[in-house]
Amino acid sequence: MQLADAAALGFEPDRLDRIGVFLDQTYVAPGRLPGYDVLVARDGEAVYRHTSGKARADGTPLAGDTIFRIASMTKPLTSVAFMMLVEEGKVALDDPVTNVLPEFAALGVYTGGGGEVDFSPPRPAPPMRMIDLISHQSGLTYGIQNRTNVDAAYRKGRLDGHASLPGNDHFIAELAQIPLEFEPGQGWNYSVGTDVLGVIVSRLSGMSLGEFLRTRIFDPLGMTDTGFHCPDDKAHRLADAWAYKAGQPPQLFDPAEKSGTRRVPRFESGGGGLLSTTQDYHRFCRMLAGGGAADGVRILSPKTLQLMTANHLPGGADLTQVSRALFSEAYNAGAGFGLGFGVTIDPARALVPGSAGEFYWGGIFSTAFFVDPVEKVHAVFMTQLYPSFIYPIRRQLKTLIYAALATSRA
Numbered sequence: 479m480q481l482a483d484a485a486a487l488g489f490e491p492d493r494l495d496r497i498g499v500f501l502d503q504t505y506v507a508p509g510r511l512p513g514y515d516v517l518v519a520r521d522g523e524a525v526y527r528h529t530s531g532k533a534r535a536d537g538t539p540l541a542g543d544t545i546f547r548i549a550s551m552t553k554p555l556t557s558v559a560f561m562m563l564v565e566e567g568k569v570a571l572d573d574p575v576t577n578v579l580p581e582f583a584a585l586g587v588y589t590g591g592g593g594e595v596d597f598s599p600p601r602p603a604p605p606m607r608m609i610d611l612i613s614h615q616s617g618l619t620y621g622i623q624n625r626t627n628v629d630a631a632y633r634k635g636r637l638d639g640h641a642s643l644p645g646n647d648h649f650i651a652e653l654a655q656i657p658l659e660f661e662p663g664q665g666w667n668y669s670v671g672t673d674v675l676g677v678i679v680s681r682l683s684g685m686s687l688g689e690f691l692r693t694r695i696f697d698p699l700g701m702t703d704t705g706f707h708c709p710d711d712k713a714h715r716l717a718d719a720w721a722y723k724a725g726q727p728p729q730l731f732d733p734a735e736k737s738g739t740r741r742v743p744r745f746e747s748g749g750g751g752l753l754s755t756t757q758d759y760h761r762f763c764r765m766l767a768g769g770g771a772a773d774g775v776r777i778l779s780p781k782t783l784q785l786m787t788a789n790h791l792p793g794g795a796d797l798t799q800v801s802r803a804l805f806s807e808a809y810n811a812g813a814g815f816g817l818g819f820g821v822t823i824d825p826a827r828a829l830v831p832g833s834a835g836e837f838y839w840g841g842i843f844s845t846a847f848f849v850d851p852v853e854k855v856h857a858v859f860m861t862q863l864y865p866s867f868i869y870p871i872r873r874q875l876k877t878l879i880y881a882a883l884a885t886s887r888a
Contacts, residue, residue: 479542479757482523488885489525494518497878498528501871506531509727510869511844512720513540514861515756518879521854522764522772526882527756533717535730542757545708545716546860547732547739549750549841550807553672555762556748557612557818559679559690561782568682571609571817575616578678581654582606587617588657592627600657608678610662611671612817613790614806617658618669623804631656632670639673639747641706641738646677649745659802666791666815668806676748687746698775699765701758706746708739708753716740716753719843719862731864750841756860759847763856766837766849787837787851789814789821796823807840807866809873830873831880833888846872852888855879 484491497516505511513531517524533540563569569578576583586600603617610616619626621633632638635652643649653674659667676687683690688706696704708716716737720728732738739753765771770778778786791800797810808820812827819837822828838848844866849856857879859871 479524479527481527482520482525484525485884487520487523487525488887489518489520489882490884493882493884494526494879496882497526497875498530500874500878501528502530504874505869505871511861511863512718512728514859515540515542515544516860516875517756517760517858518882519760519764519767519856522767524760534734535718540717541715543703543715543755544860545703545712545753545755546845546862547717547719547841547843548752548754548759548845548860549843551754551759551839551841551845551847552748552750552752554766554818554839555691555695555752556672556676556679556687557786558778559687559695559748560608560612560675561778561786561817562694563679563682565779565782569608569678571607571612573608574605575608575611575674575678576605578681579650579674581650585617585654586657587661588626588628588659592631597627597631597657603658603661604663606658606662608675609790609817611675611678613815614666614669614671614803615663615790616669616671616674617660617662617665617667618653618671618674619659619667620669620803620805623668625804626659628656628659637670639670639745639749639751641741641743641745641747641751643745645745646680649673650677663792665802666797666800668801668803668808670749672749672818673747676746679748680746687748691752695762695777696758698777699761699772701754701761704752704754704758706751706753707742708737710740713740717862719864721864722868728863756858759858759860760856763847763849763858767851767854767856769851786817787819787821787835788816789823790816794823796827805865805867807842807846830876832876840866840872842866844869844871846875848876853883853886855883
């Protein structure tokens with residue numbers, strides 16, 4: 479791809495060049511990462527791109543059009559899809575979830591049991607609202623949290639958005655049988671809430687989630703390589719996925735040739751099922767950085783995006799004060815949460831350069847992005863190492879990017 483003049487857009491090119499040098503020396507050369515692709519942009523224009531390492535165990539180089547599992551970077555896309563329906567008046571953030579999912583009518587809060595015995599009768603809970611789902615304050619959870627009997631029930635039912643689930647109705651029916659971790663609105667817990675939101679998008683629109691995303695977001699923005707599976711004609715571009723193992727090189731986790739992502743999923747996970755490329759996600763970020771529009775295509779209004787990227791945690795708290803999750807893709811200190819995005823509310827508490835109002839997210843395979851609406855900067859980082867909390871790459875990358883910024887607009 480052609481890069482814009484970095485200096486003209488307020489970056490020092492020699493400092494941008496530090497990014498690839500650092501990542502190559504720190505992660506690729508020692509074998510900590512097989513490879514990566516990073517893109518930095520300002521005013522929607524890419525000013526830096528570095529692609530390094532291998533995409534597959536057989537030595538296939540990682541390329542600019544490599545296809546990656548973006549996992550939870552699916553969540554912002556599903557959240558945008560839902561907010562498009564809010565803008566059309568088909569649903570509201572304070573609507574009860576049962577308006578669309580009557581299966582949730584009897585959901586209550588965990589009181590005991592699970593594991594080797596049945597759950598105890600749950601305690602009645604206030605109605606779950608749409609905003610509780612999109613902000614991870616619903617009381618739902620993820621099996622990968624590995625803390626409670628509720629988490630264990632999710633793992634047993636493969637309810638973390640697994641592609642093999644029989645479909646939307648099965649997913650919702652199974653969730654309806656498991657108690658909530660807490661009353662909706664009374665805590666923050668990283669969860670399958672965005673998967674549930676994806677089902678709501680499907681029911682309200684009368685389309686599959688994949689079809690809605692394709693026709694309403696991907697096609698208009700030119701995201702031609704993003705979808706819920708990798709078709710055969712693009713299979714040669716799909717990266718292997720790797721897993722961290724202490725004291726050893728990354729272990730092959732999901733080889734591209736045999737990957738389940740090659741098959742059309744039975745369940746389209748709005749929380750983690752998409753594949754994409756650096757270039758495609760850059761197009762999505764350009765829309766976000768552009769206040770909801772890019773290249774003459776408007777996806778959301780600026781005010782809707784402002785609402786999504788405000789901190790919706792109670793009392794303006796950060797995640798250290800309200801999070802019950804052992805794992806999420808957030809930084810926690812100095813970080814709030816909006817409607818589908820983590821939000822930086824205090825860079826001083828986060829201890830990383832940046833701007834109040836930045837929004838971001840990542841995926842379990844160590845992918846990440848952020849958008850800074852103050853400096854009009856965004857970045858996309860793609861790799862395929864599971865899990866995402868092993869290395870501080872995201873914080874290091876942000877530090878390097880802001881160190882290269884010579885002209886501030888704050």
